[in-house]
Amino acid sequence: MAWSQAHAGNPKIASDLDSADPASVVDVIVQFKQPPTEAQHDKVRNRGGRHKRDLSLIKGGHYSLPAGALADLAGDPDVAYISPDRPVSAALDYANPTVGADIAIKYGFDGTGIAIALIDSGLEDRPEFQSVPNAKGKTTSRLLYSQNFASSGTTVDAYGHGTHVAGILAGNGQRSSNNQAYRTFVGIASNVNLVNLRVLDKNGVATDSVVIAAIQRAIALKSQYNIRVINLSLGRPVYESYTQDPLCQAVEQAWNAGIVVVVAAGNSGRDNTQGTGGYATVTAPGNDPYAITVGAMKTEGTATRADDLIASYSSKGPALIDHVVKPDLVAPGNRIVSFIKQASTLYTSSNTLNLVPCSYYTTACTGMSTTYYRLSGTSMATPMVSAAAALMLQKDPTLTPDQVKARLMKTAGKTFPSFSTATDPVTGQTYTSQYDIFTVGAGYLDVWGALNSTDTLPGGTSAASPAAVRDPATGNIYVVNPATAVWGTTAVWGTTAVWGTTAVWGTSVFVGGSTAVWGTTAVWGTTAVWGTGGTQGFTAVWGTTAVWGTSQPASENTTIAINGEN
Numbered sequence: 001m002a003w004s005q006a007h008a009g010n011p012k013i014a015s016d017l018d019s020a021d022p023a024s025v026v027d028v029i030v031q032f033k034q035p036p037t038e039a040q041h042d043k044v045r046n047r048g049g050r051h052k053r054d055l056s057l058i059k060g061g062h063y064s065l066p067a068g069a070l071a072d073l074a075g076d077p078d079v080a081y082i083s084p085d086r087p088v089s090a091a092l093d094y095a096n097p098t099v100g101a102d103i104a105i106k107y108g109f110d111g112t113g114i115a116i117a118l119i120d121s122g123l124e125d126r127p128e129f130q131s132v133p134n135a136k137g138k139t140t141s142r143l144l145y146s147q148n149f150a151s152s153g154t155t156v157d158a159y160g161h162g163t164h165v166a167g168i169l170a171g172n173g174q175r176s177s178n179n180q181a182y183r184t185f186v187g188i189a190s191n192v193n194l195v196n197l198r199v200l201d202k203n204g205v206a207t208d209s210v211v212i213a214a215i216q217r218a219i220a221l222k223s224q225y226n227i228r229v230i231n232l233s234l235g236r237p238v239y240e241s242y243t244q245d246p247l248c249q250a251v252e253q254a255w256n257a258g259i260v261v262v263v264a265a266g267n268s269g270r271d272n273t274q275g276t277g278g279y280a281t282v283t284a285p286g287n288d289p290y291a292i293t294v295g296a297m298k299t300e301g302t303a304t305r306a307d308d309l310i311a312s313y314s315s316k317g318p319a320l321i322d323h324v325v326k327p328d329l330v331a332p333g334n335r336i337v338s339f340i341k342q343a344s345t346l347y348t349s350s351n352t353l354n355l356v357p358c359s360y361y362t363t364a365c366t367g368m369s370t371t372y373y374r375l376s377g378t379s380m381a382t383p384m385v386s387a388a389a390a391l392m393l394q395k396d397p398t399l400t401p402d403q404v405k406a407r408l409m410k411t412a413g414k415t416f417p418s419f420s421t422a423t424d425p426v427t428g429q430t431y432t433s434q435y436d437i438f439t440v441g442a443g444y445l446d447v448w449g450a451l452n453s454t455d456t457l458p459g460g461t462s463a464a465s466p467a468a469v470r471d472p473a474t475g476n477i478y479v480v481n482p483a484t485a486v487w488g489t490t491a492v493w494g495t496t497a498v499w500g501t502t503a504v505w506g507t508s509v510f511v512g513g514s515t516a517v518w519g520t521t522a523v524w525g526t527t528a529v530w531g532t533g534g535t536q537g538f539t540a541v542w543g544t545t546a547v548w549g550t551s552q553p554a555s556e557n558t559t560i561a562i563n564g565e566n
Contacts, residue, residue: 012074014083016239022068027052027085029209029246031060032078040078047073053209057216058249062209081244088211088236088247090121090161090204091264091283091379103448104188104391111192111390113397115144115225116169117218117259119211119232120162122148122155122198128171128339132191142170144225146196147217149210158202160344164375165233167338168383169390170194185337185372188387188447189394195225200234202345208236212250219257228393230254231386232263232291233379235283238320248288255290260393260401262386263288264378265295265327266315269439270431279316279438282326287319289464289482292389292405293326296333296381297444298422298565305413308332310439312422312431312565314378317438318468325437325466325479328405329412331445333381335564340373347373353425353563376564388447395451402463406486406493407453409463412443414500423566437479438468442498457493461486466495 020026032040041051041061049065062085065073074082104110112132123143130139146155157163166187173186197214199206211234218230232251242248251261266283274280286293295314300307311334317326337356340347346354356372358365389404399407416435423430433439457463466481479495486493 010071010074012079012081013070014081014240014244016086017067017070017082017084020067020070022066024067025064026067026070027062027064027207027209028070028082029055029058029060029062029085029212030073030082031058031080031244031246031249033059033080034078035059036061043076043078044073049073053213055209055212055216055246055250057212057219057253058246060246081246083208083240083244083246085207085209086236086239086247088199088206088208088234090159090200091233091235091266091377091382104451109391109394109451111170111189111387111394113193113226114189114229114390114393115193115195115227116189116229116231116386116390117195117197117214117221117227118162118166118169119197119199119214119218119230120157120165120234121159121200121202121204122146122150122153122157122162123166123194123196124156124163124341126339128167128173129194130172132172142191142193144193144195145221146198147214148198149214149217150198150201150206151210153198153201155196155198157198157341158344159200159204160341160346160373161200161204161233161375161379162196162198163341163344164336164338164346164373165231165379165383166194166196168336168380169231169387171339187338188384189390192387192390193225195221195227204345206234208247212246215250215254218259219254222257222259227259228397229260229262229386229389231383232261232285233382235264235266235286238282238284238287241321242284242288242319242324243322245284245288247285248291251285251288251291255401258401260386260389260404261285261291262382262389263291263293264382265293267296267313267377267379269295269314269316269433270312278312280318280320281315282317282319283315286315286326287322287324289322289324289467290401290462291328292385292408293328293441293465294333294378294382294385295327295330295439295441296376296378297330298334299332305444308444309417309420309422310433310435311376312433313376314381314439317441323468325441325468327441328409328465329385329441329443329445331381331384333378333384334376335374336376336380337372337374338380339371342370346375351563374564385445388445388450391447392450400457402461402486403457405463406457406498407450407455408445409442410455410493410498411446411449411453412441413446413449414443416440416444424563425566426563437499443500455492457486458489460484461489463487 047069053062148155171187263286268281269278296311355368481487
């Protein structure tokens with residue numbers, strides 16, 4: 001009997017382990033029903049395995065063992081779930097006023113006293129991460145702690161992604177603020193502290209166990225450095241329910257520890273290989289209902305948001321398997337100017353669309369800048385929201401992650417066009433986007449609006465994102481809130497207050513409750529997104545066994561991340 005047939009359908013073994021050769025050694029994450037002890041580790045060792053890393057955060061561990069022993073291990077009553085140690089990939093001049101951050105800066109909200117854990121490709125200290133001068137004019141580094149979890153190297157950024165994200169989070173604008181500058185590139189939270197937990201290697205790749213270990217460390221350091229936010233500008237395809245996914249479970253543990261977790265939605269919104277029109281492409285752990293999942297907008301090179309449009313590559317919901325309504329909101333993420341690490345992989349693979357001419361911001365140099373660089377993707381939109389959360393926590397440190405998420409979503413801008421088109425500057429291909437709840441979520445980040453919100457959550461409620469449910473009798477799609485979620489419980493937090501009442505297609509409205517998100521005459525057919533049949537290893541979005549194939553592009557599509565779009 002073939003190995004894939006030997007344990008196919010075993011609820012304790014992830015389906016993407018079905019094809020593993022029984023004679024091969026595989027790296028897996030084993031989640032136990034109780035925190036593992038040496039006795040649990042021995043159960044793996046006794047089957048020819050090796051314990052590689054403790055993942056106590058999710059009651060699990062990272063192991064290598066023969067694939068042929070997986071079924072036997074799954075039969076142990078102490079084992080809850082076994083999944084591969086899957087690969088994870090990396091996913092400000094106009095952006096600040098677009099989201100209202102410039103107003104926040106004028107009123108003294110700059111993230112002082114709050115720390116953000118940057119789980120990315122690393123970082124090195126530089127002048128832009130110095131603190132605001134004290135009374136004696138002295139500054140100190142805001143890079144409080146660094147640790148490397150990647151397979152090799154130091155805590156310094158070899159890929160270039162983490163440096164760029166950090167600039168959006170926390171850059172103080174020092175190198176673009178002299179008297180010869182036309183523009184200053186300042187991060188959303190320009191005095192926030194940073195904790196650098198490097199997980200991505202020089203190619204922008206990590207694995208689940210490495211990211212989980214970094215999240216585990218962020219929780220351990222929370223009190224020491226006042227870590228209130230984790231930024232995850234990375235992701236991978238969804239393979240199972242978030243209730244089983246070890247990466248999602250780690251995110252929930254951080255959330256429960258009082259840390260806001262902000263995650264990139266992914267950059268596969270153009271992907272129509274499964275006939276979904278780019279829908280159901282949100283990556284993990286952005287599919288988790290507790291995380292704040294962020295899509296990308298284009299500022300169109302202006303400070304006003306009136307002309308801003310969705311980036312066509314921004315991944316869309318609903319999330320696979322659980323059909324969670326994602327993303328939660330959108331923020332600027334296209335052609336964002338921030339720092340670059342020279343000699344990094346991204347910098348050395350750049351083209352002219354990435355480079356920033358010195359003449360764009362200063363007369364102090366000529367040619368192309370070696371300090372600033374343009375990147376695009378939901379990876380760039382995510383730190384906009386992480387920094388906004390830090391500002392909110394600076395103003396009111398008593399806010400819980402659920403309160404931060406709820407206020408961000410309710411105050412998000414809800415004025416969008418019905419449709420827009422975009423052109424890839426490299427391929428020339430044109431894409432059409434529509435502005436529904438699975439594309440823009442609750443709306444466009446408004447930092448100043450969130451800072452001024454005083455709305456509170458009813459006791460015992462959470463800000464978990466709702467799920468979408470299809471009525472097979474009518475073909476209509478409805479938003480259904482978890483029993484403990486705040487949405488819809490009061491007039492303040494009603495579904496229309498958070499997601500708005502803007503029409504998507506003519507008279508169709510994307511509000512929840514008893515109102516259909518849209519009918520069967522929507523822009524895609526009922527057999528594409530909502531069907532029950534699958535193709536090429538991908539069961540339809542609404543199927544109960546929906547799983548991405550292993551060839552699905554990772555969260556950070558290289559072409560999109562580097563080039564952006566028109």
